[in-house]
């Protein structure tokens with residue numbers, strides 16, 4: 001076996017590793033850790049964590065340290081490219097930036113002059129969405145979103161509609177105080193270093209950590225208890241925990257009375273236009289039955305003793321019942337009894353009962369009391385802060401199912417029943433959260449909002465609270481290309497990026513003239529049904545011979561699988577070569593103790609003819625004369641590009657992309673005049689800023705008077721309204737009433753039953769759609785992906801160091817289940833779904849649910865992509881499950897096909913995939929399948945001379 005030569009490290013021990021060290025922010029995954037980059041002779045020599053940084057406190061992960069190789073990747077694009085061969089061939093010629101920008105401005109200008117909605121601007125995991133969204137708004141198109149719709153919008157929307165927050169960027173567990181931690185479906189890519197640091201803290205304090213996940217890898221591997229649940233049944237498990245807490249009466253009733261809509265009265269008037277809405281007084285306040293006075297009073301009055309159950313008469317003689325009673329009726333039903341749920345979830349009834357008892361014990365028997373007086377928005381003075389020290393966290397594992405929105409709601413209701421939202425030891429918001437539940441922002445793009453040559457009157461994304469907020473016409477036709485905010489997915493708060501290409505190719509609901517995408521590998525690991533997506537990208541109009549999607553502009557730093565499908569490539573820089581802004585206007589890096597934001601600074605200059613995408617967007621905005629991007633005389637408002645914009649752009653007076661160092665001399669926080677030295681001051685501070693909140697503002701921020709008034713002053717809240725947790729969602733009931741015909745805008749006939757069912761104002765569990773639509777005996781297994789510690793989606797495959805850890809992927813199977821199917825370790829199998837077959841090699845393991853197979857996400861690569869060698873293991877031994885995931889659900893009566901998404905939010909249902917496993921024939925054991933034709937590499941992008949082999953196999957001895 002060839003052995004790699006050891007590097008000569010003695011040289012490095014005697015020579016200083018750097019002649020300069022610069023701070024910036026990592027971009028090897030989405031966590032945005034602070035890093036220190038060591039530069040030697042102008043080259044990046046070493047990367048370490050920044051000890052002062054609030055996110056990672058000096059910790060660096062394997063990906064972050066391997067940023068050097070991302071920066072030196074052979075797959076970096078080198079110059080703007082114009083397609084000269086057929087779309088998909090990869091045949092490009094290099095052009096100048098002037099030619100590229102003129103062409104882009106010409107294509108975009110024509111669209112803006114005629115019909116701005118014919119531009120679709122969608123971005124992947126970019127971290128400048130407050131710029132890209134604002135740019136698209138000024139352009140006038142409703143067709144903007146980022147990757148959230150195919151990532152974890154169910155988590156985000158489920159939380160925002162329930163308690164004005166969510167996990168990860170929106171909030172976190174109180175790691176230093178929690179006494180019990182329950183985690184659902186979290187892979188190692190979300191909150192990567194922060195979760196590792198946090199779990200370390202829990203281990204040190206001996207706090208019990210329970211992980212609910214079909215697969216025991218990563219974080220689950222170090223859990224004290226692993227619950228290998230069946231995919232898509234987390235909601236049922238959460239529902240059974242709620243059942244058990246209600247049955248044993250271990251819930252925080254005073255918390256529910258004070259901070260939730262549990263006592264609010266719901267009208268019971270079947271058939272009426274207001275059935276299921278809250279009973280309200282003349283001023284619009286929700287009514288409760290006050291046990292002290294015996295009458296109906298405003299539920300927002302501070303000193304009341306509201307009834308939580310019973311039936312009450314409204315002044316008009318109709319009946320109403322408290323939300324809590326409806327909630328109890330829902331979850332005390334047999335459906336959620338642990339014995340019932342065990343059959344579906346695979347979690348034994350005794351386990352449910354024990355976990356519920358442990359949660360209750362931590363919440364009520366290990367109560368935390370902090371002697372910190374505070375005042376709530378109702379004027380009540382509290383001497384202490386009471387903590388219910390139960391922490392929870394969840395991400396894509398529960399989110400990427402067609403039932404993920406309701407599952408997220410159930411998890412949050414579980415937290416709320418325990419009284420553990422924004423309290424010591426519980427979940428804690430991160431500024432600018434909490435927002436109202438749901439936030440006040442409404443999506444724009446209704447008929448009439450889109451005008452030639454005009455900006456859109458508001459942002460494209462938001463939170464509908466009733467049918468009138470939907471982006472549909474009177475007939476119910478969607479107004480966005482992805483059909484977000486239509487009757488297909490009314491609360492699609494992050495858009496539905498996974499449907500853009502298919503809909504645009506079909507011209508459904510209308511054709512797109514320019515598809516403009518940024519770092520979104522839609523033709524490969526970010527798209528469903530890969531073969532169909534590739535066909536959509538190259539479909540032609542049979543009459544004109546033109547591509548169905550007329551023009552595609554794409555920006556990426558690397559030769560991803562999406563590049564060959566663009567007509568014009570605007571090459572981006574690496575993250576070490578540009579300015580960036582991690583903004584409170586977007587998805588900040590705040591900590592529970594205080595809001596934080598950050599910048600990236602270019603630590604090296606590009607050695608290629610590439611430009612930061614954000615600079616390019618700003619320049620295109622100026623060329624198109626978009627409002628806010630040009631001065632009155634028509635000249636560019638931000639001639640210095642993105643850094644100029646970061647410092648000088650004001651979204652509202654005194655509110656800009658960065659909250660720190662505002663005001664003429666940098667002394668203001670949050671709101672303040674433009675500070676020309678702001679970036680300099682961020683750099684001097686390690687490229688971040690954190691504002692530490694005083695103790696009395698660190699908890700109960702949904703109702704904390706001092707915090708809310710402070711947040712209002714700093715522009716983080718728009719109103720001083722307290723955030724009342726919505727156990728029962730009235731916006732959902734309004735959609736339901738529309739399905740019954742009680743609204744100005746009602747769903748088309750074929751959508752009504754679906755809206756009626758899934759817009760239940762109380763959460764409920766239903767089986768994921770794909771499994772429900774298929775014969776279980778034909779497709780008995782669930783197939784899901786996990787993300788490894790060492791890769792972030794597809795980003796690591798051109799990284800010479802990280803490829804050596806994950807150069808190929810296997811299909812992991814439960815050992816006992818495999819044996820029962822006659823499958824042995826290392827066998828090759830076909831993974832068969834209802835739309836296709838993928839061949840892969842198996843690896844058997846114990847730590848996986850018996851009905852589940854899984855693999856690492858995005859390791860498989862198309863030949864020709866990422867400057868990998870023709871025989872790269874990623875393409876010969878790697879594979880994707882995406883080939884097997886249908887983009888549409890089976891046809892329903894009337895012929896309509898809904899997208900393979902959650903019916904509430906449109907979240908892509910990646911993890912609903914059902915398959916069967918068949919042993920491959922003896923001659924089918926050399927390579928994974930399907931293989932797609934290699935495409936040409938653009939000028940200047942070449943594969944390295946040698947390629948590493950997957951772990952466990954002989955290495956070539958090649959060095960990067």
Ligand code: SF4
Pocket residue numbers: 026027028029030031032033056059060061062063064065192193194
């Ligand atoms: S966790 Fe993510 S952001 Fe942090 S160092 Fe690792 S790759 Fe970079």
